[in-house]
Amino acid sequence: MSALKIENLDISYGDSKVTHGIGFDVAEGESFALVGESGSGKTTVLKAIAGMARSWTGSITAFGHARTPGIDRGFARQCQMVFQDPYGSLHPRKTVDATLSEPLAIHGVGDSGARVDEVMQSVGLDRRFRFRFPHQLSGGQRQRVAIARALILKPKLLLLDEPTSALDVSVQAEILNLLKRLRREQGLTYLMVTHNLPVVSFLCDRLAVMRHGRVVEVASVDQLKRGELQDPYSRELTRFSASHPKT
Amino acid sequence: MSALLEIENLRVTFPTARGPIDVVKGLSLTLGRERLGIVGESGSGKSMTGRSILRLIRAPGKVTADKLRFDGIDLLAQSERQMRSIRGARISMVMQDPKFSLNPVMTIGDQIAEALLTHQKLGRADIRGRTLAMLEAVRINDPERVLGLYPHEVSGGMGQRVMIAMMLIPEPDLLIADEPTSALDVSVQAQVLEIIDDLVKRKGMGLILISHDLDLVSAYCDRILVMRGGEVVEECVAGELRNAKHPYTRGLLASIPRLDEDREELPVLQRDEAST
Ligand SMILES: Nc1ncnc2c1ncn2[C@@H]1O[C@H](COP(=O)(O)OP(=O)(O)O)[C@@H](O)[C@H]1O
Ligand SMILES: Nc1ncnc2c1ncn2[C@@H]1O[C@H](COP(=O)(O)OP(=O)(O)O)[C@@H](O)[C@H]1O
Ligand SMILES: [Mg+2]
Ligand SMILES: [Mg+2]
Numbered sequence: 001m002s003a004l005k006i007e008n009l010d011i012s013y014g015d016s017k018v019t020h021g022i023g024f025d026v027a028e029g030e031s032f033a034l035v036g037e038s039g040s041g042k043t044t045v046l047k048a049i050a051g052m053a054r055s056w057t058g059s060i061t062a063f064g065h066a067r068t069p070g071i072d073r074g075f076a077r078q079c080q081m082v083f084q085d086p087y088g089s090l091h092p093r094k095t096v097d098a099t100l101s102e103p104l105a106i107h108g109v110g111d112s113g114a115r116v117d118e119v120m121q122s123v124g125l126d127r128r129f130r131f132r133f134p135h136q137l138s139g140g141q142r143q144r145v146a147i148a149r150a151l152i153l154k155p156k157l158l159l160l161d162e163p164t165s166a167l168d169v170s171v172q173a174e175i176l177n178l179l180k181r182l183r184r185e186q187g188l189t190y191l192m193v194t195h196n197l198p199v200v201s202f203l204c205d206r207l208a209v210m211r212h213g214r215v216v217e218v219a220s221v222d223q224l225k226r227g228e229l230q231d232p233y234s235r236e237l238t239r240f241s242a243s244h245p246k247t
Numbered sequence: 248m249s250a251l252l253e254i255e256n257l258r259v260t261f262p263t264a265r266g267p268i269d270v271v272k273g274l275s276l277t278l279g280r281e282r283l284g285i286v287g288e289s290g291s292g293k294s295m296t297g298r299s300i301l302r303l304i305r306a307p308g309k310v311t312a313d314k315l316r317f318d319g320i321d322l323l324a325q326s327e328r329q330m331r332s333i334r335g336a337r338i339s340m341v342m343q344d345p346k347f348s349l350n351p352v353m354t355i356g357d358q359i360a361e362a363l364l365t366h367q368k369l370g371r372a373d374i375r376g377r378t379l380a381m382l383e384a385v386r387i388n389d390p391e392r393v394l395g396l397y398p399h400e401v402s403g404g405m406g407q408r409v410m411i412a413m414m415l416i417p418e419p420d421l422l423i424a425d426e427p428t429s430a431l432d433v434s435v436q437a438q439v440l441e442i443i444d445d446l447v448k449r450k451g452m453g454l455i456l457i458s459h460d461l462d463l464v465s466a467y468c469d470r471i472l473v474m475r476g477g478e479v480v481e482e483c484v485a486g487e488l489r490n491a492k493h494p495y496t497r498g499l500l501a502s503i504p505r506l507d508e509d510r511e512e513l514p515v516l517q518r519d520e521a522s523t
Contacts, residue, residue, distance in 0.1 A: 169502050
């Protein structure tokens with residue numbers, strides 16, 4: 001069974017259609033990347049899957065369960081999103097504890113104290129941060145909180161929207177290592193948006209390249225590493241990523 | 248050739264509950280008509296350094312320096328009014344977050360036109376033509392439509408391009424670009440940096456490119472300063488960054504994934520605070 005199957009997905013904001021016939025399949029336990037131009041509709045695809053963009057046609061199926069464009073709580077427990085901006089995505093007046101307890105309360109899950117403890121430990125956040133506010137945390141710590149919030153309901157699928165693009169390379173390395181470990185330990189499936197191809201090489205198994213609201217190519221990470229992407233736009237992206245001098 | 252910018256012993260100080268702390272600690276640099284990169288982790292003092300040059304550090308922050316000269320002008324001795332005429336027209340700064348630097352109640356077209364008029368007097372039609380051309384140059388496909396939009400109506404990547412257009416249109420002598428392309432994808436990033444590069448080459452503009460992206464600065468600069476904790480720990484020729492000596496610089500370089508990455512885990516820097 002696929003963890004996620006997207007077929008013929010057209011998503012609109014008002015009258016303007018942003019994606020056109022998107023389709024791809026993510027296997028259970030796989031880490032799949034969506035890459036491509038800014039404005040090509042990557043975030044919009046994640047939002048439709050997460051139930052935050054409601055105007056779409058086509059089909060979105062996770063673990064055999066087809067979702068509707070409306071609110072779908074069962075879906076939410078299996079599938080959580082981590083947003084791009086660790087500054088904007090956390091409520092400024094909520095402590096780490098409140099941020100992490102809230103999804104548990106909404107979904108009527110008990111034993112909240114122990115669950116918060118456990119999830120903080122798994123993302124490498126020391127206990128002393130539990131009652132701090134976002135402004136009292138570093139960028140990397142905030143992103144750990146955002147990942148913890150996504151994990152607290154024990155989802156099987158994580159939607160990651162540029163989870164490290166706002167971070168320093170050294171902090172990025174910590175978060176990438178963390179994501180890799182969490183996937184291994186908890187058998188998670190990832191769908192990750194990024195514009196950083198080396199990040200795809202480190203963390204993903206396959207990728208889809210998007211341009212102007214369409215998927216132009218689906219390839220394996222081995223093809224990416226060997227410089228064997230086919231589509232002209234994919235090749236352009238690879239060329240720019242490789243042209244920066246590497247060490 | 249005399250230097251475009253000379254900084255000696257720059258110090259930026261903020262009062263805190265535990266007494267004043269220096270977030271820039273005696274930085275010195277000399278810039279010609281060249282491209283200087285400043286890299287370092289967040290909090291290392293890169294933005295404060297850039298903002299000091301334009302005297303944009305807000306109270307209670309305090310700036311002191313033994314020397315802060317731009318093209319022979321003693322910046323520390325300028326009145327606020329004199330500084331306003333230097334900002335934009337002669338030294339421009341692309342700020343890290345376009346959302347906070349664009350005027351929210353003015354259309355993008357009006358803002359770019361205003362930036363252009365700090366530099367020269369032009370008729371309506373000329374202004375419109377130049378503005379459209381500049382938006383096209385930063386790879387905005389439908390400039391006619393974008394002219395009439397307000398900042399909240401554009402995406403982060405588009406906002407960043409608008410900022411760059413606004414800062415480049417007066418053709419300043421010095422451009423300070425603070426993480427100018429962090430919201431852009433690699434191909435647009437390359438295009439935008441090439442426009443900046445073109446102005447450096449054609450007009451002899453000086454560039455200070457601030458970024459935490461070591462690959463990016465080594466590709467687009469001539470010389471690089473590596474900052475940590477308010478100090479420059481290493482200076483090198485851009486092409487030589489990969490041979491950097493300082494353990495901190497080497498640590499940063501090692502933590503970057505590569506396109507042909509096959510490491511199971513990325514090396515991370517040792518920090519004072521246990522968990523980051
Ligand atoms: N809330 C919104 N309302 C209207 N248009 C939007 C909204 N969010 C995004 N868009 C538009 O949808 C397109 C795709 O955006 P997005 O999914 O954010 O792209 P990406 O994540 O690939 O950069 C863009 O043209 C963007 O301007
Ligand atoms: N108002 C302030 N009061 C005290 N410290 C500040 C203030 N503003 C910035 N800082 C500190 O100054 C240091 C340098 O900041 P900045 O130049 O923005 O870093 P960078 O641009 O390298 O990320 C940081 O450690 C930051 O916390
Ligand atoms: Mg996006
Ligand atoms: Mg900064």
